[in-house]
Every structure is written in structure tokens, then in C-alpha cells.
Amino acid sequence: QSATEIGATIFKGTFMTKRHNLRLTFHVAVTHWCLNGLGILAFSHPSIHRREHDASATFQTTLFLASPPRRSKSKNSIANSPQSKQNTLPQQHPSFRGVDIRTQLDYARDGHAVIRRLIDPQYVTRTLQPSLLKHAKKQELLAWRQKVEVVLGSKELADACGSVTACQEKLQRHFGKDHDLTLPFLQYFNNWQHIKPVADLVHSETLARTAAQLLGIPSVRLYQDSLFWKRVGDGPTPWHADARMAPFDTSLMITFWIPLQALNTYDSALIFCSKSHSDFALPFWNQAPKDDCDASPEEDSEWFRLEERYDTSGPGDDGSGFSSPSLVDYLPMCVGDVTVHSGWTLHSADPAVEQDRAALAATYVDSRAPIRSDAVLSANTNEGRGDNEDAWSYQSWVHEVPPRKRNFRHKHVPVVWPPSKATKSTSGQKKSGRQSSKPKGS
Helix, strand or coil, rough: CHHHHHHHHHHHHHHHCCHCCCCHHHHHHHHHHHHHCCCCCCCCCCHHCCCCHHHHHHHHHHHHHHHCCCCCCCCCCCCCCCCCCCCCCCCECCCCCCCCHHHHHHHHCEEEEEEECCCCCHHHHHHHHHHHHHHHHHHHHHHHHHHHHHHHHHHHHHHHCCCCHHHHHHHHHHHHCCCCCCCCCCEECHHHCCHHHHHHHCCCCCCCHHHHHCCCCEEEEEEEEEEEECCCCCCCCCECCCHCCEEEEEEEEEEEEEEHHHHHCCCEEEEEEEEHCCCCHHHHCCCCCCCCCCCCCCCCCCHHHHHHHHCEEECCCCCCCCCCCCEEECCCCCCCCCCECCCCEEEEECCCCCCCEEEEEEEECCCCCCCCHHHHHCCCCCCCCCCCCCCHHHHHCCHHCCCCCCCCCCCCCCCCEEEHHHHHHHHHHHCCCCCCCCCCCC
């Protein structure tokens, strides 16, 4: 048959059999193979992507087996855009076709979602993971000093720690000798400023454009990246919302959580409270715990009943049998899979049991979001309204930005999407005599 006849036949078969998973899988796979093989177009239809990962193993396997070897110029919704033909970086997974409608709806409704096969697994395992873990080992003392400063509230005491052991001793004295000194993780901020593979990834269209699409805004700013190293023996990560630790006054914040190794069902991943990002009543009527080790000041606080508060499992009120669990972790996760969550989505993580878990988190905000006045104060004190746990991330630049100024420019929090604004931001820094921290080719 001609190319037109092949396309028409497969489109007809797809729509006629869309309720039968097996036949739909067959038709989608053949469509992908035939049309890509003829070099006509990469077929993509929203209904194909509306299936959850766990329920679509047959679909994914069939698609993978039927797909031919990919050419150097992959046709997809991001890499084939006019702005990216000459600037496509190698981090994107070859099969990624852009954010589908289901993912956008999940993120908007629940405050979190998963994007399977977003990043090339080889880039993660061969480039990203080795460079990050090497950097983490060199900077382990700084990570412990950050924990001392957060817990003790003193930069001087943290700076006085000359070794990891000294940091541990200070924390032990603070909690008492009978207290089990377990941290939730060690955290390393702004690795993109020191490691080019990280800089390439966080500046790439793969993340920046996806962030703008999920947030529904035209332009995004890179706020920070963080390496979370959860070692075997570390404690659980308590419930928290990232936006409480950031200096911005905005609801438009998104974090990509990228595990650096495959995670099984028993490994430690982020656990999300669905719909918590839109729960304005929780922080308004219930005072949140002050820090990781502090119990809620109210014995009957809703912070102790999050699972009950957000539980929507069971039959729906309309008898539809709708079931949506309140706590979601998206395990298992393959290398290249990524979760995304809103800055106001409550999330936590279980302890690492059988293996250390390392994950990179990249956070973006609306480029128009202003800096809060109290955030400038809390960068070096505990007097701000938010949590100062991430003050190490922004204390080097927040004093250089006028509070409440929108669309500001600073090399440590660059605008990364769209490319035109990112280029303008870089050139503006050079004109002002400051060298841009954005790496070449990103």
C-alpha cells in the first residue's frame, strides 16, 4: 500500500478498537513502525497515553519491540520545534514525545505526576550519576555543616566544624546522648554551578520547556538543583512542602525528582499527598511543625492525620466506583523516569533499607515571581515566615535582588525558558560586567 493508505488503515483500526488494549497496542506499535520507517511523521494521539504505567506493560513492551532503530534526528514534539533543531541536548530519552494530556491533568488535579522515560538512561548512569556522586564525596563536610546550621540555627557553629565527626558530635550534644542521631538525608545545593552535565540538564529544553508546559506559563526560571543522598540507616523524610523553604512569593513552582538508579517497590521514593497543593485550609487553620524534629504544637493538628485528610479511596459518591488513593509513590521507577510535583504539594520519603538512594531534584519557578521581603531576612536568621532549611541555596544572591521586583535578572537564578529570554538574560549579565554561569552549549 502507499504511505497514505497505510496511514488511513491504521488510523481506522486504532479508533475502532481503542477499548481493547491488546488490539490497540498492536495498531499503535505498527503505526509507530510504519510511519517512522517511511519517514513521514511520528504518530502521537492523546488517547494512546492515557494509561497508567503499571497497567500498560503490554503496550510499552510491544511498542519497544516494534520500534525500529532510531535515527540520529529523532522526530518528537520538543526536539522538532523550530527553536531546538540546532540545540538539542543528549539528555532526552529517545522515545519521549512531550508531555501528554493525562500527565498535565494529573499534575493540575493532584499536584504531582510521573513522566516515564523522560531522560536518556545512559546519560543518567554514565554521565550524571558518576559526576554527582564524585562531587558529593568531596563536599560531604559542607552537607553536614548545612545540617548543623539548620538544626542549631547558627552559621558560626556550623562553620566551626572542621570534620564530619565534629558535626555529628555537635548534633548529638544538641539532641542528647540518648537520642538516636539519624538524618533524613544529606543535601547538596546548586550542583549545576560546579558540574557541567548537571548544568546541561537543568538548562535543557527537556526540563525547562516541560516545566513551563505543566505550570501553564510562558517563561520559567531555574531556582535550584539539589542532590539528595539518602544512605542506608538514614531516617524517613518528614512531610513538607518545598515552597515553604523557597524565597519566592508564588504558587507556580515545580520540582523534577530524578532518581540516579532504578528503584524497586521496596526502595525509597517520594510519597505524595494528592490534592494537598490546593488545600488552603491546612496551613491556614493548622500551625505546621517548625522543623523536622519538632512535633506539632497542637495535639489534634491535622498534620498528624494527613492520610485520613486526603483519603479519597473507595466508591465515589455517585456510585461510579471511582478510587483514587491519597498517597502515591510511583514505584517501581526505571532509570530515566521522573516525578514532578508542585511546590505546595506535601511529600515525604521512607528510609533507605537495602541500598543508598541518590536523586537529583531540579526546581523551576515562574520567571515573574518576586522575592519576599522576609526571605531576605531569613537567609541568615530564623525570623522569616518560611522554613530556612534551603537558605544555603539562595543566601549568596538573595540580597542582590530587590524584594518584590518581578522579572528580575540574576546569573544564579537564570531564566531558562523560552530560549529567547534565556539568551537575553545571559547577554544582559555580560553587559553588566558579570560573567554568566550558564555553561556553553546549554
